Amino acid sequence: MNTAVNFTDAAKTALKNPTLRFNFRQAMDSLRERRAAQFPDQDELERARDLAGAIRRRSLNHLAEKLVQLESQCQKNGIQVHWAETPAQANEIILEVCQRHDAKHVIKGKSMVSEECHLNDYLAKHDIEALESDLGEYIVQIDGETPSHIIMPAIHKNKKEIAELFAEKIPGVEYTEDVDTLTAIARKVLRSKFETAAVGISGVNFAVAETGTLCLVENEGNGRMTTTVPPVHIAITGIEKVVPSLSDVAPLYSVLTRSATGQHATTYFNMISSPRREGERDGPQEVHLVLLDNGRSKIYQDERMQDTLKCIRCGACMNHCPVYTRIGGHAYGTVYPGPIGQILNPQQYGIDQQGEMLSACSLNGACGEACPVRIPIPSLISELRHEATRNDQAGTVYGQGALRKLHEAVVWGSWKWIHRTPWAYKAMGLAATRLRRLVPSAAMGPWTKTRVKPALAEKTLHELMKERES
């Protein structure tokens, strides 16, 4: 699978799209305000982050044993557990289950891990139609797009664009901008599919090792329908989603919903612990859990990078990122956009394939400040930039050194010599200040395209202090 992305060009195109800029600014402002309203007390926020971060750290500290425990507990509960090292393996496992049940179409709840697998395309190639049941996912699916945000997949579209899309793509639908009517249209389409789907496929927010419970957080009830109406339920998730015990779930759920959508609680919270039992009147006859690695165990092996796996996929980092707010999610060209994507994608697919986006960060720290589990995202971006430019082959990340450019290496090599050699540094200062009028604007490169050239001083601070001393 070709995983190379062209970030910079896509970002430039996005910046020139005023509708996109406006849609994202509005949406991110609203999400940030709603989150802030959920955390009126700064001390409480920091305590909640401490606790959630500690739970995720503890989960990772015992990852291997907790995964084994999760598997055995799930099996005790009657849930069939499958391990997939690659997306291709996950797809095969899911296809096999679907084919065994003679599925012609399946219904899906929201799952970013299934996006990693490009599962819908894969199933389509095998004549199985996969329909997304989350409203945002449904919108991007019928438009042939991918999610632009991990929580709000269709956040890049405004009401008018969705109205046009529905009128164009759904047979018999007339143009309307009425939100309730649009929602009712999608609901009607989806209802009929829920009734006939042979398999429901969902993601997982937390997998509890102690009890073998799969937790699913959602607002539309489509998650509950997906996991209970069809005769077979397949849950797919990354191996990092495991938590040790049930008591770990509440603190994580609390920071997840408040950070993601600014909700104190979501409308639905599902805890799936088994297939339908004897005497029960509903629920699937079979439940499968697919645990996907896809680069995670490699990330796990590097202590510096392991914090990447603490993520609970709330999206707060993108909501607070000034770059994401301006270019939107599609510009990244990857499954995960925004700051979490910037640290996750290059590690999963290689710096040579998806490392370009590492430069799209001013290291302003807003993502790290918002992260409910205290992932030091800016530090990890900085660390990955080091991996991207190192030439000693001593790194751990796929594609290390791929972004090292000769001219940059020369610039920083010279920089080092000048800045550690006091006479050279002073000579450079003297030359720059004395010749300041001669420095052409063009020497500043792209800087002066949108800025006036900064004025060099007549004398450096070094000189002013020297004069004062004498």
Next chain:
Amino acid sequence: MRDIYYFGTCLVDLFYPQAGMAGIQLLERFGARVHYPQEQSCCGQPPFNSGFRDEAQNVAIQQLALFDQPFDLVVPSGSCAGMIKHHWPELLKGTDHEARATELAARTYELGEYLIDHLNVTLEDQGEPTTVVVHTSCSARREMGVAEQGKTLLGMLKNVTVEVPKYETECCGFGGTFSVKQPEISAAMAEDKTTHLAAAGADRFVCGDSGCLMNLSGTLEKRGIQLDSSHLYDFIWERVQ
């Protein structure tokens, strides 16, 4: 009289030496004896943030040796102070210099923070009534945790009204080499920030970090927006003359 070290930073050295002097004079007025090692150059943030850690480490080791007396180190920039305080120990981890970097980090301060918390300054405003709009750098805000200190100092000036722009806490788009590597994204951020600065209706824009100041004053001027810019410490020093 307390002895302190002053790390002027490379941007102040070349572009805002008057602000650097203003900082020194403020420190002296409020009871500090300022030591300015002439061998100082740069904290190494540009190569560090670009991934070139070996180069940054090499210079950090050489600079570290200049501040070996147990004096507090004061820096007129949240960004460079943050580099020394938080990233030098990380950069020198596992080397012979780690302990010294950690020890220096514990006595490194941003200038505004130092004036308020350690020298307990009070400022006597000698200027005419005016309104300023302030931008606080993200490093001062999030790395150094000194988001309010600049405004606190300005607030001591009785004839100065302090305004903040809409989206106060958002990055201005500078980000060091980010502004060169992703110039279009950086410019979009700077454009938005300058629009909000202008909308604040102030007489002057002030900023305590040279990088943001250079980015924003340059963008204001290029866009033809009539709003004069000053380095925070230049402005404060002028007001107390």
